[in-house]
Amino acid sequence: MKNVFSFFSKKESLPNVSDKNLISICNGEMIEPKKINDKVFANELMGKTVGFIPTSNEIYSPCDGVLEVMFPTGHAFAIRMKDGTGILVHVGINTVDLNGKGFKVLAKQGSKVKAGQKLLEVDFDSIKKAGYDITTMLIISEPIENVEYHFSEFGLKEKFEIIL
Numbered sequence: 001m002k003n004v005f006s007f008f009s010k011k012e013s014l015p016n017v018s019d020k021n022l023i024s025i026c027n028g029e030m031i032e033p034k035k036i037n038d039k040v041f042a043n044e045l046m047g048k049t050v051g052f053i054p055t056s057n058e059i060y061s062p063c064d065g066v067l068e069v070m071f072p073t074g075h076a077f078a079i080r081m082k083d084g085t086g087i088l089v090h091v092g093i094n095t096v097d098l099n100g101k102g103f104k105v106l107a108k109q110g111s112k113v114k115a116g117q118k119l120l121e122v123d124f125d126s127i128k129k130a131g132y133d134i135t136t137m138l139i140i141s142e143p144i145e146n147v148e149y150h151f152s153e154f155g156l157k158e159k160f161e162i163i164l
Helices: 002-009 124-129
Strands: 028-031 048-054 058-060 065-070 076-080 086-091 103-105 118-122 136-142 155-157
Touching: none
Parallel strands: none
Antiparallel strands: 028 048, 028 155, 048 136, 058 118, 065 076, 076 086, 086 136, 103 118
């Protein structure tokens, strides 16, 4: 009987990611900032930015670190990497106005997270039906001095794929 039930408890293994890399936060298309329909993100006013147009309802941690901020609404979170780099993920545009509707938060603020750990489940269909843009931004909001950050080529990405 043990083998029959082992499939229920089987956890997806997390990728082994270097502290210098970031991975895709979802399945979807990674787009350049100028294609984001929000001037703050499109002009990279918060930091070096890429957008994702998700094709699945999960958002994953792009790196190992401490989840310094997790908005109760689930629309945004921030992770501090070991080297001090600050990463911000903002799910959708103006989605804070939904007050958490369509978002299920899976991690607590202050907890340690691993690259590839599922942090959010998002009902993107209901968010689109409510009239919101689901483009999700990953921003290097607090870069380390004298470090250059280069994202991989834009296009379709699979979760856990290295993008930096």
